[in-house]
Amino acid sequence: MISIKPLLLSVILLFVTGCNDKKEKEMVPTEQIEACTGPKEQNISEQNCSENNNSNLTKISTMSESTTILKSIKDETHGVMVDKNRFIINDVKQPVVLVNFFSTWCPPCRGQIPYFEDLQKKYKKELFVTGILVNDDANATKLEQFYTKYHMDYFVSSDIENNYVTKKVIKALKLDANFTLPLTVLYKNGNYYTHYEGPVPVEMIDHDIRTAIKEK
Structure with missing residues (x-):
């Protein structure tokens, strides 16, 4: 034993x-x-x-790095990859991307929107501007009227996938679910550069864009 x-x-x-x-x-x-x-x-x-x-x-x-397709009411589409502090638009060549989260009912958003078109024209080769519609139930007709009125001649996603992309971004920025609008985020070569909560002077955004462009 x-x-x-x-x-x-x-x-x-x-x-x-x-x-x-x-x-x-x-x-x-x-x-x-x-x-x-x-x-x-x-x-x-x-x-x-x-x-x-x-x-x-x-x-x-x-x-985590899979592509999400965002679509506008004009049937324009762009594939984006959102992962932590990265925001990459697959078919965009400009090194700096400005992402603006907005709602049509938000007065500060409406006041800021026209300047984004000016910035994209000013830095056409270096800057790509995209709008992400959030917390908004405006129908396609109202959205088209809104875009025309505020001269939104840049890509604006009104797709249901906006919710998913927004959650990923605010999580990376460590913001509350009820974050302040407008929310504007700058990315350089797909990587987070800076962001602004609420309305800020266009001169501040312009300065940061120029600085981002110059940096290697």
Whole structure:
């Protein structure tokens, strides 16, 4: 009996270790759960979300950087990748991107909008301006009238995916869900540069754009 006990103890330890390993393999990272339960993104298949137990870090990285298609009422589309402090518009060559989150019912937003068109014309080769409509239920007709009245001759997304993109951006900026409008964010080569909460003088934005352009 004395010679059998060490063998029995080894078997028990082997069994316990095997259970712990299995438990660790079945744990699903939080990021994977969030990616599967959040809004759908372009290039994420249903199969990816159903294979949680077989997921790995490479798949999580791919999912977080997937392209979301934004669409305007003029049927213009742009694919964007939003990941932490990055905002990349796939088919845009300008190094500096200005993203303005606004609503048609917001007086400060309306007052600031015309200046964005001027900035895009001024820095045509270096700056791309895009508007993201949020918290707004205006129909297509009212939106078109609004865009014409305030000379929004730049890409303005009125797509349902705006909600998803907005949540990603405010999370990266560590802002409250009820953030102040307008919210304007500058990105340089896809990376966060600076942002402004509420209305700010156009001279300040102009200065930051020029500084971003000059920086290597």
